[in-house]
Amino acid sequence: xxxxxxxxxxxxxxxxxxTLVGVLGVATGVGFSVMMASLMEGSQRDFxxxxxxxxxxxxxxxDRRTPPPQPAALIYDEVEISNLSTVDxxxxxxxxxxxxxxIESWAPAKVAPSVRANILLRQAGRDVGAVMLGIxxxxxxxxxxxxxxxxxxxxxxxxxxxxxxxxxxxxxxRLGIRVGNTVTISSSGGKTMTAxxxxxxxxxxxxxxxxxxxxLTRSAQVLAGxxxxxxxxxxxxxxxLGARELAARIEAETGYKAVSWQEAHEDLINAFxxxxxxxxxxxxxxxxxxxxxxxNIISTxxxxxxxxxxxxxxxxLRAALVRRIFVLxxxxxxxxxxxxxxxxxxxxxxxxxxxEFRSPFGxxxxxxxxxxxxxxxxxxxxxxxxxxIAAWLPARKAASVNPVEIIRGAS
Amino acid sequence: xxxxxxxRKATRILRGEIDTTLVRDIDLAIHPGEFVAITGPSGxxxxxxxxxxxxxxTPTSGDVLIQGKSTARMDEDARAKLRLETLGFVFQxxxxxxxxxxxxxxxxxxxxLGKLSDKAMxxxxxxxxxxxxxxxxxxxxxxxxxxxxxxxxxIARALANDPQVILADEPTGNLDTASTEQxxxxxxxxxxxxxxxxxxxxxxPHLARRASRxxxxxDGQLAPVPEDD
Numbered sequence: 357x358x359x360x361x362x363x364x365x366x367x368x369x370x371x372x373x374x375t376l377v378g379v380l381g382v383a384t385g386v387g388f389s390v391m392m393a394s395l396m397e398g399s400q401r402d403f404x405x406x407x408x409x410x411x412x413x414x415x416x417x418x419d420r421r422t423p424p425p426q427p428a429a430l431i432y433d434e435v436e437i438s439n440l441s442t443v444d445x446x447x448x449x450x451x452x453x454x455x456x457x458x459i460e461s462w463a464p465a466k467v468a469p470s471v472r473a474n475i476l477l478r479q480a481g482r483d484v485g486a487v488m489l490g491i492x493x494x495x496x497x498x499x500x501x502x503x504x505x506x507x508x509x510x511x512x513x514x515x516x517x518x519x520x521x522x523x524x525x526x527x528x529x530r531l532g533i534r535v536g537n538t539v540t541i542s543s544s545g546g547k548t549m550t551a552x553x554x555x556x557x558x559x560x561x562x563x564x565x566x567x568x569x570x571x572l573t574r575s576a577q578v579l580a581g582x583x584x585x586x587x588x589x590x591x592x593x594x595x596x597l598g599a600r601e602l603a604a605r606i607e608a609e610t611g612y613k614a615v616s617w618q619e620a621h622e623d624l625i626n627a628f629x630x631x632x633x634x635x636x637x638x639x640x641x642x643x644x645x646x647x648x649x650x651x652n653i654i655s656t657x658x659x660x661x662x663x664x665x666x667x668x669x670x671x672x673l674r675a676a677l678v679r680r681i682f683v684l685x686x687x688x689x690x691x692x693x694x695x696x697x698x699x700x701x702x703x704x705x706x707x708x709x710x711x712e713f714r715s716p717f718g719x720x721x722x723x724x725x726x727x728x729x730x731x732x733x734x735x736x737x738x739x740x741x742x743x744x745i746a747a748w749l750p751a752r753k754a755a756s757v758n759p760v761e762i763i764r765g766a767s
Numbered sequence: 768x769x770x771x772x773x774x775r776k777a778t779r780i781l782r783g784e785i786d787t788t789l790v791r792d793i794d795l796a797i798h799p800g801e802f803v804a805i806t807g808p809s810g811x812x813x814x815x816x817x818x819x820x821x822x823x824x825t826p827t828s829g830d831v832l833i834q835g836k837s838t839a840r841m842d843e844d845a846r847a848k849l850r851l852e853t854l855g856f857v858f859q860x861x862x863x864x865x866x867x868x869x870x871x872x873x874x875x876x877x878x879x880l881g882k883l884s885d886k887a888m889x890x891x892x893x894x895x896x897x898x899x900x901x902x903x904x905x906x907x908x909x910x911x912x913x914x915x916x917x918x919x920x921x922i923a924r925a926l927a928n929d930p931q932v933i934l935a936d937e938p939t940g941n942l943d944t945a946s947t948e949q950x951x952x953x954x955x956x957x958x959x960x961x962x963x964x965x966x967x968x969x970x971x972p973h974l975a976r977r978a979s980r981x982x983x984x985x986d987g988q989l990a991p992v993p994e995d996d
Contacts, residue, residue: 359878363864370866667862670823671924672851673879674844760824763858764814 360677364684367661374657378689379696381653382739385646386697389735391704392642394725396635398709402724403631404596406560407624411617412499412590413465413599416606417472418449419613452586455610463602465593468495469586471576477569478540479531486527486567488541489588490576499592502557502570508535509555514572519551521575524565525558541569543579551575643735647742650693654686654746658754665754666762675755679748686747687740694736701735702727769835770796771853771931771964772820776829779815789815790987792829797932799962802955804969804978812987814936817968821854821934822846834931851880855925857954859937861917863909869896869920870905876927895923899953915946922953933957935967939974951977 368375449455456467471490476483493511497503503511507525514520521541523533533539533553542548551571558565577585591606593599596617603616618625661682668678709725773796781787790812797803797820807813818824819831822838825846830839833849841849863872873892877883883891896905899919909917918938925933935954939947951974958965958979969975983992 359875359881362878366866366871663862664864667864668875669847670850670856670862671876671879672847672849672854673875674847676844677879758824760818763818763823763862 360680360684363681364688367681367685368688374660375689378653378657379693382650382690382693382743383696383700385649386694386735386739387700387704389639389642389646389738390698390701390731391708393639393731393735394701394705394727395708395723396639397728397731398723398725400631400635401726403628407621408596408617411621413593413596414591414603414606414614414616415620416449416455416459416589416591416610416612416614418447418587421613447580447582448585448587449589449612452589455612456589459589459591459606459610463591463593463606464595465591465602466495466498468492468499468590469573470496470588470590471573471580471585472588473576473580474544475569475579476542477527477531478542479533479537482531484527484531486569488521488569488571488576488579490571490573490580492573496570499590502559505557505559507556507558511555511570513554514570517552517554519549519575520554520571521551522555522557522570523553524568525556526562526565527567527569528553528556530566541579543581545579545581547579547581549575549579643738646735647738650690650739650742651746654689654743655750657685657689658682658747658750662750662754662757663762665751666757666759669755670759670763678755679751682747682751683744686743690740690743693743694739697735697739698732701732768798770798770832771834772797772966773832773835774819774826774829775832777819777826777831778828779819779824780827788987790819790984793819793989795982795989797964797966799931799964800959801964802958802977802979803964803966803982804975804980805966805982805984806969806972806975806992807984807990809970811984813968813970813984815987816982816984817934817936817966820966821856821932822850823856851876852928853931855928855930855933857918857921857925857933857935857938859940861909861914861921863917863920863924865909868906868908869901869912869923872909872920873923873927876924880928892923892927895926896920899923913946914942915949918942918946918950919953922950922957926957929961931963933963933965935965937968937970939969939971947974 452469456469459465459467469492471488473488473490475486475488477486491514493514497511502522506522509522511522514522521539528534531539535553535555537553539551539553540548541551557570573586577583591602593602599616600618603614603619606612607614665678665682669675705725705727708723711723713721713723774793777793778791779789781789793816805813805816815824819826822831822833826839830837832838833853836849838846838849863869864875867875870889870892873895874888877888877891893902893905896902899922901916901919901923904912904916904920909920912920918941922938925935933954938954939950942950954965954967955977957963967974967978975981981992983990
């Protein structure tokens with residue numbers, strides 16, 4: 357083994373230019389794989405963050421998927437009953453605190469209670485329909501990113517004034533409402549209240565910016581005409597992609613309708629799946645191309661040594677020892693190249709992550725990149741594997757050739 | 768006395784679209800202390816015969832015995848070991864490893880055999896180089912040496928494991944007259960040391976005449992030495 361290592365190191369050291377080419381070849385392959393993977397997965401994560409995280413992952417409401425059976429139908433199940441007046445149910449989630457505590461005890465998610473009420477905003481003689489979400493600002497911050505979407509004012513302003521509301525930017529623009537203005541809000545039940553605008557938010561989702569306002573739970577309950585009402589629980593799951601399964605389980609456990617973001621936005625799922633497919637295809641293709649480049653360089657280096665292999669074999673060195681020399685060389689070049697590739701990939705990712713884009717509306721955004729050890733591990737393992745195979749195959753072939761064939765050709 | 772090398776109906780056929788017979792039905796024996804020259808016209812099969820004698824090639828049929836041991840059924844590794852221990856080679860082209868110093872080239876077979884300590888290998892390598900007049904060139908790589916010097920390094924390497932037989936294939940083929948004389952002279956001095964035999968392939972009748980025995984090969988078979996040579 358010592359002899360093989362010695363010969364391998366001498367080869368590597370005395371053919372610096374070739375070693376450098378080999379190392380660079382491996383390094384570029386690894387570097388670009390890492391960079392592309394971090395860009396692709398970064399943009400994928402960003403996509404989730406932008407679209408999915410601005411929505412609640414799961415919304416639990418007091419709705420049911422089927423109308424509740426009437427008592428008469430339960431008792432006389434063989435009889436067709438129609439036109440009985442239905443039994444009214446009290447709206448809202450029963451004992452919401454207990455339900456929340458129950459969900460939080462087992463589900464990997466954060467839960468925030470809210471009251472959803474359809475309202476009319478009245479301003480300067482115009483009536484505009486909107487959805488009011490009554491929230492608890494502290495808990496809301498845990499399940500939504502609304503706090504980071506504030507253009508003016510802040511989420512905490514809600515508790516600083518009585519009947520304070522936050523308005524979507526497009527809604528505020530449409531009605532000409534600024535922070536500090538008063539607006540009149542009336543509910544479908546006929547209740548009316550005067551509220552003060554304390555903040556304006558812009559999520560980038562037109563539907564939300566155009567028709568949503570936030571208020572404290574208490575204010576919304578007053579408008580809904582039911583104290584203590586909580587008719588919606590919103591969840592932010594630790595794993596956004598597992599929301600569908602989690603929602604099904606919550607629905608089974610609590611009996612309330614739980615809608616995952618996947619169910620609510622099937623169009624997003626398609627887009628998401630297509631992006632995933634593109635990501636794996638691109639990263640896979642780059643890894644393939646990179647490993648092919650690595651293979652080419654290493655196998656060329658080994659091929660050039662065919663004569664040396666014949667010489668060593670003719671002297672009486674065992675074929676296995678000769679093969680080992682070249683596999684070791686590839687291992688060293690592959691390892692150095694891999695480490696250089698990690699540095700290159702990291703630097704390129706850093707550089708890409710510093711690129712800024714300006715949109716006409718919002719702030720400057722940067723290319724979304726992530727740094728994942730998995731990318732490095734995968735790119736490194738594939739490069740090393742390709743190097744070893746690239747050395748092994750030609751070395752095996754050269755070592756199995758009768759040295760006479762090469763000696764005869766050379767002399 | 769057991770011959771160092773003996774062949775029994777050794778035949779080597781190169782398989783291809785048309786089979787080519789390199790050597791056919793060779794029966795010979797090389798005894799300790801012999802200096803044998805293999806001659807013949809080019810393409811007669813004299814090099815092929817040497818490769819068979821040196822276990823570099825395997826006979827298609829027949830057998831080659833080294834110190835009485837049949838090699839017909841040996842696997843590649845066993846033959847490699849036998850080469851390493853008992854045979855030394857010098858080729859027309861020096862075949863030194865380009866990246867290694869003269870000394871490293873000479874010690875390579877010793878290291879492959881692994882019987883001596885590193886220090887002993889270096890000492891023996893230096894002794895051999897000194898004997899061949901290369902004491903001051905031990906650290907040089909082959910491309911820093913002249914043709915004659917390279918061939919002398921190759922001879923030192925052939926002697927590394929103190930082989931019973933030295934096989935040389937046109938060892939002076941690429942050298943000028945002065946270097947030829949020097950290298951051939953050195954090869955001559957190796958004969959008989961501890962019973963060592965030397966087999967040399969050459970097309971040069973002047974050199975061949977200095978051997979103790981001549982084997983003439985024509986069309987892959989042993990033939991009488993021509994009168995006028």
